Amino acid sequence: MPEQRARVAAIDCGTNSIRLLISDIGDGRKTDLLREMRVVRLGQDVDRTGHLAEDAVQRTLQASREYAELIAMFGVTDIRFCATSAVRDADNAEAFGDAVEGVLGVRPEVLAGDDEARASFLGATRDLDDVRTLVVDIGGGSTEIVVGTGDRIEWSVSLDIGSVRLTERFLPSDPASVSEVAACMEHVDAVLAPVVAQLDPVGSFVGVAGTVTTVAAHSLALPSYDSDVIHRARLDLGDVSAACLSLVQMSVADRRMLPFMHPGRADVIGAGSLILDRLVAQLPLDTDTLVVSEHDILDGIAWDMA
Structure with missing residues (x-):
């Protein structure tokens, strides 16, 4: 008898954005019906204060109200709300x-770093080749690095380096000064050094999330943001x-003028780009290509609801 398909809503509440995915899942298949994103900057000043700012919370709750209306409209049967680094x-x-x-x-499920890494890996690799792969997920508050094959994860780590966190900590000027960029790169390299020492060379390198997809759009000189072009794009690491x-x-101001930004x-x-650049420079990769997902x-959150 065929497995019954369920209509689910997955919510990823990160440091910079809150995103919604509504899908029908069952029989080993996922049909996406809706993807939404709101940039709410929930992690505003959390690195400095250790506290969610009231205005950031209110922005996130307003986005949640909008998502609640969409969830009701689509007749969702199951909701999973996952929060990450900022929370x-x-x-x-x-x-x-x-x-x-x-x-x-x-109630929000606050994912531990390892759980966040696992969900990122499963989401990124589900429709890619079943080979040993290293996945990087650069978020607003943290970066996850995961190595595995298929749905088998052999190693993962979550690091407290993210685009919002490092912007607030190291890059206050606009544009960033040479000394600020150098200090940020030095910090990222220091965080990565003990991690890189634990890794064997990997032949498949996949990058996910907004920093990676935006860098991909810039590398490809896209006239507008185009998910179809970006998904599964293969980029030379030098170009990255x-x-x-x-x-x-x-x-x-100049970044805002880019048509895909x-x-x-x-x-x-x-700051997110600096993290990606240092990952490309430091990771033991047996490939000269980044695959963008x-x-x-x-x-991954949605698949886990199946």
Whole structure:
């Protein structure tokens, strides 16, 4: 007898954005019906204060109300709300959870770093070749690095380096000064060094999430953001690094003028690009190509609901 398909809503509440995916899942298949993103910057100043700012919480709750309407409209049977780095680090996470539950009727699940890494890997690799792969997910508050084959994860780590966190900590100027960029790169390299020492060379390299997809759009010189072109694009690592350093050197105003740039990402893409550049430089890769995936932790959250 065929497995019954369920209509699910997965919500990924990150440091910079909150995203919604509504899908029908069953029989080993996932049919996506709706993807939405709101840049709410929930992690605003969390690195400095350890506290979710009230205005950031209100922006996130407003997006949650909009998502609740969409979820009802689509007749969703199951909702999963996952929060990551910013909520992990916040001393008022419990109160935030109460507020979200009041809007959506489900309590946020705060993913540990390893769980976040696993969901990112499963989402990214589900429709890629079944080979040993290293996946990087650069978020606003943290970066996950995962190695595995198929649905078998052999190693993962979550690092407290993300586009929002490092912008607030290292890149206050607009555009960033040479000394600020150098200090940020030095910090990322220091965080990566003990991680790189644990890794064997990997022949398949996949990048996910907004920093990677935006760098891909820049590298490809797209006239507008085009998910179909970006998904599964194969980029030369030298071209990736060149695109990263180009974005770092721009002012926020110049980044906003790029036709593919989401306005809520323009002020933090410099730090995210530096993280990607240092990953390309430091990771033990047996490939000269980055594969870009539009499928990520959000898809992994949905698959886990099957």
